[in-house]
Amino acid sequence: MTQPIDTSIYIAITEAIRDEAKRLLLEGQVSAVIGYAGARRKGSAQPVIISQAEDAAKLIFSPASVNNLALYLTKAKKEIPKNGKIGIVVKGCDLKAIVGLMGESQLKREELYLIGVPCAGVLASTAQPSTGLTAETIAPKCTECNAHLPAGCDYVPNVQLPAPLQLEEKYIAEITRLEALTPVERWAYWKEQFAKCIKCYACRQVCPFCFCEQCLCDRNKPQMVESTPRPAGNTAWHIVRAMHLAGRCAGCAECERVCPMDIPLNLLNRKMAKELKELYAYEAGFEVNDKGPLSTFDEKDDQSFIK
Amino acid sequence: MSRIGVFVCHCGENISRTVDVERVAAQVGKLPGVAFATDYKYMCSDPGQNLLKKAIIEQKLSHVVVAACSPRMHERTFRKAVESAGINPFLCEMANIREHCSWVHENREEATVKAIEIVGMMVERVKKNRVLPTITVPVTKRSLVIGGGIAGIQAALDIADCGHEVVLVEREPSIGGHMAQLSETFPTLDCSQCIMTPKMVDVANHPKIKLYSYSEIELVEGYIGNFQVTIRKKARSVDEDKCTGCGLCMEKCPIKKIPSKFDCNLGMRTAIYVPFPQAVPNTPVIDRENCTKFKTGKCGLCQKVCGPGAVDYEQEDRLIVEPVGAIVVATGFDLYTINEKPKGSMIKGYGEFGHGKIPDVIDGMTFERLASASGPTGGKILRPSDGKEPKQIVFIQCIGSRAREKGISYCSKVCCMYTAKHTMLYHHKVHDGQAYVFFMDARTPGKSYDEFWRRSIEEEEAVYIRGMVSRLYQKGDKIVVMGSDIAVGVQVEIEADMVVLATAIQPQKGADTLAQKLGISYDKYNFYSEAHAKLRPVECATAGIYLAGACQGPKDIPDTVSQASAAAAKVMTLFAKDQLEREPIVARVREAGCVGCFYCKKVCPYGAVEEKEIRDRQGNLIRVVAYVNPGVCGGCGTCQATCPSKSVELDGYTDEQIVAMIEAL
Amino acid sequence: MHSEKQKHSFEPKIIAFVCTWCTYAGADLAGTSRMQYPSNVRVLKFPCTGRIDPVFILKAFQQGADGVLVSGCHPGDCHYIAGNFHARRRFAAFRKLLEFVGVDLNRLQFSWVSAAEGGKWVEVVTDLTEKVRAMGPMAEFKQLALEEQWSGTIGTPELKEAYNAI
Amino acid sequence: MQSLSRHFTLMSTVQFLIGGILLSIKGCFVKKKKMIISQETMDVDFVRKVEALSGTSVRRCFQCGKCSAGCPMATFMEHPPNRVVRLLQLGQWQRILAGRSIWYCASCETCTTRCPNKVDLTSIMDALRKLSWDAEGASKESYVQLANKLFLQNIRTYGRQYEMRLAAVFNVKSGQFLKDLMLGPKLISKGKLKMFQSKNKNLSEIEKIFTRIEEMRRKGEAL
């Protein structure tokens, strides 16, 4: 039985975003607004950057507004004007990335105008853009969302978000399943998954936190991680990436969405987030922290694993 | 292409006994990049170093690997040698095939294979080594001395006499330490206070010495040549500048029955007090735990009688920061007590000796106070229990020391001699008394020491009994000593009036905490570790910190004074230059790769990472990257392990070098 | 007491990443005290455990290590003030990750060995060697290294279609 | 051991006495001889056996004499405890076994408790007594061992200890028929010595333990 999810408020939100963007551009408060616009395929949406008030009408918000737009503030900022404030449409999950980036000196709050979106969920990458949002077509990350309403934004449309449905928390379920396996079985699972990898690096490209200009894994003096898409190199790459994202990734799940080989990448990131929460009571993305869990310490940290 | 030279050392037989060194040289010689490989009996010897230098020149070597002992032992030696042959010292590496191989394995085949692999690893590493220029940093020519006992006093005076400023920090209200407590000293029997107090006064009057008494070290930051030391000056409740040392406050203080720590609880002191009459500084301190004013708010007599108005109840602890270039640690020792120790403590007390509850069983320091002319009995040997003169006195040596069951396995070094001295002092003062000494071995190495010990037996008629004591118990007003004489093979029982225990020497309480502040290492007993047991006995492994006296291990006064002067000499050597060369093992930022996330800055324990703005020619800010101040960087490499893009690299431990080693496996 | 040296069918390769101030010095002490331990361990010296990048552990396994030891100064003893505290967190997280991808954590040992603990060094190295010896070779990474290409199954219909079209 | 404990006949008692006398003569002989020390005369194997049985190292002892100082029985011994360890260090076990020191140890653990070097002298004494009995059988001094053996025989037969039988048999076997004669009836009247007792129901278990140990020894799996 597919349970439909109420997204009727998205129409009102679209209107509100358009009005706000128009106002901002007209008043010159921002030099551009990053948001979503309809794309060629029916029902689909794509990122757009507008710097003219009349383009504000292009903006939409729909269940197909999946992209994490934070990316356009850092790595993909070529089209963004260098001066002035930037307005950006953010879902709760995207906001967490922005918060993380602020903690890592990549963004400054005062240079941003945050247009928050109350979000009931977006579509999974496997669903057609035109389909309605249901318990089946919703993106897995939305089943575990704890930020339907983004906090601390400059503007949030005044709409009433329907109470979110209780959905099966897909990552937690999968992590629990894997943890119950033996190491040999887990290794077999991940071996199978990583073997599929073709090293297209789409995961890296889309990740807001992979902002290094030169990735460690591209270096050849020394070659820390084998760069060819062989199983050994693939495994190393995904382990290294998960480690680098530990304590930073807040779960926008873009890596998993863009993976052409359907590797459950966010699973690794969620596992690390879970462990860090258990070990150090740290959860990424809620406040701008000078130091993440792995760049600080407590003298009383657990060391039961050390002889 | 690199031309690597490999030199395999036999270390006499230390390596060649278990490692086939010729085979190692032959095998390693075949590795790509190795141009020359040989073995030699003693690489560290002069001929060995000459062999190395000659090979570098003749074979036009570009890098060198010496396979020998631990780099902690001879890395400096060989780096110096290659430098004199014209190669940057950091292109020389050592492969440890002694401590990590020949000494820990018996099987020759296994050890040889392992040695080949170790050397192979270092060959791959050295290929990736880079020329590193020496880094120079300025030297603050002021020194900190921690501890105002004889060691600290000697070191402070030596350094100050050389014209450099000294900051001397003492935990107690007065300097003087344990030596001020002693009565007479072996082997000359000169009065301890007579030779000690003039030195204390010298410290007080020296224009180059800044004395912080009743103070402790709070925090140490920085590095050799440039330390920032925060000192906690505890609230003395008496203004040192105003106090004239008249002593009226002590006379009037109504609380007079506080056991004096200086007199080993034999004598009493007041709540406002100086520990002993010759104290330096001669400024009293209020013991706030026992003072009525602090306990109830009433009294205040001392303030009323103080002419200059020096008594200040409101005084608070003060934190003072002192910049210094070198630190001498001279925190001294503490005595083992036979009292019951808390459960789980490595050290145990002596239940068989009554756990310190028999009043006339005392330790050596208490005996010193009894024998001291300025002590609580005016130099008369009297029993603490009833004030009678003991006619039968038993000394027992090695209490705590050399007793691994009690938690300490080392020899405390001074007890044999001071017990011999005690028997003499006793005989001089109680002519009709008899002293007995239970001992295992008499350890008397030292100039005129054995003669001194023999004198106590032959002239002062002490009876030495070779054998230990099993139990002590009070019987009436006597103490029954159950011992044995192993030479005769019989049990011995003595009904003694007093028993003196030569208890072990231990580091001061809190020695480990101070070591952690200083970043120096210590052994399982908390004695501080020297950099090298033989060749660098007064230096710590941490540059710029030196050791003097019993904090490093049990020592008598002559040894302590020698070591203190040696430490002072080391400090003066450091101060002889204006600039200090330091190992260039520091982190460097590859600006091209740095994205300015500043994870390095977040984890740096030294605060060495700064933010650096990169601007274009017009002065527009392009981006902000990290910059590591090489003078401040300690060289731990935590930044590099944390940097996501590996844009900061620790020279000498680059990823390239490490990965080369892993790949060589 | 000298026990007969046993012959083993499998000699594991153990790689130890140690800090120079405590554990390396502790291993030196084991040497100067002439203690004996299995010759399987290869020591890589770092200034501090803080310098040890998790990637090195991964790299070591990939290079054929059957067991990895990471060892440094006890908390509070770090020569560099706090390097070992950072390392402690980093490795607490990293071992969880390795465990999750299916690495048996019995092959990865962490320890604090001070410069005074030659005996502990011997104990830690001997224990790890024997433990790993009993487990047998670390097959996972070795097999992986031998595989040239995709060994996964063609699960989805799209993939099947694409494959058939080649 | 089985024959000793099971069939302790009058015959063995006689042997026990004669053996004891012979040994004591030998003892005097050994004691006066100069100690010639060489690798051959220092019996390291014996010392190793003592160390294995007692689980303690004799080399740790540095002859401080604290054991002898506190030993309640030292006055009865010709070699005080510290010297027993010293002789072991020199591999001169014959000198120890020829004497009576080990038979006068009361197993009070005072020496072990106070030893500064964690030498477990009580266990060393146990080991020496066992090895002595194994090597030489009964000796004149080993009354104690006779009592001990009977004690164990009792356990094997009854599973528990019966003091009445133990005392009676001991007196017969050791030839001291009248020892403590006066105590017996008094104790019986106070109910302290029971004349008859029921056997333990689990006796086959205890027999199995004895048999298994004997078998392990036969196969050389245990000392």
Add this chain to the structure above:
Amino acid sequence: MKEKLNYSYYPGCSLHASAGEYDLSTRELFKKLKIGLTEVPDWFCCGATPAHNVDELLSLSLCAKNLELADKVEGDLAVACAACFSRLKTTQNVLSESEVKRKQVEKAIDAPVILDSHVKHLLEILARDLGPERLAQSVNKPLSGLKVACYYGCLLTRPTDVPNLDCVEAPTIMEDVLKAVGAETVAWTHRMECCGANFTLSRPGVVIQLTNAILDSAKAAGADCVMVACPLCHGNLDIRQKEIEGVYSVNYNLPVFYLTQLVGLAVGLGPDKLGLAAMMVNPLPLLKEKGLL
């Protein structure tokens, strides 16, 4: 109120023979204090000192077997006899340190050795598990005015780190218990000297000499009586007292009580329940004099 205390009980051979009064008073006392006590069925002799003197492996095996039997009964194991207590604790200690010996013992008893069970002497149960406060609450006839010399003997505390009952050289656990029941304790010198129990049978001469020193010291310290927690100590101090008085021409007349007899007295048990009649040195005159009967 804490949960009810429950123990399995290993009386040991002596308590079923010469020390019957110790067994009787223990059972009665525990009943009175409402502490559960279940005798381990079919226990064996622990081997005591003779076994380890002759044959350590046998000694360890016997104790290991008893530990196994005791483990089948619920509760920590309560032991009354100091020798049994010492052997059972030593066995756990030796076998947890030596794997070789543990394997041999496991072979001998054909069962795994139980190393983690708690073996407790009665003293521990009274002084720690029950505690002085609760013990004092049960007292209805305080032993005031009775001066007791507490005799620890060898095996209760020695050697270091094995029985872990109390401080190995200066224990106070007996005094703690007695103070709780209102008795006075004396400080004396021979409270931990050996009585020579090992030689009771084989060398009575030695025993008499050692025991005399102990009685002499207790008397000199002004004690009215001696308290023991071991049937072997009791054997020497009580049974041989008359004999010693004869040999040394002295008059001690020191009744020797078991721990449970004195505590039992304080909580109101009668002489018949404490087996006072079985004592060789008649305690009744003393108890009457102190008004305790």
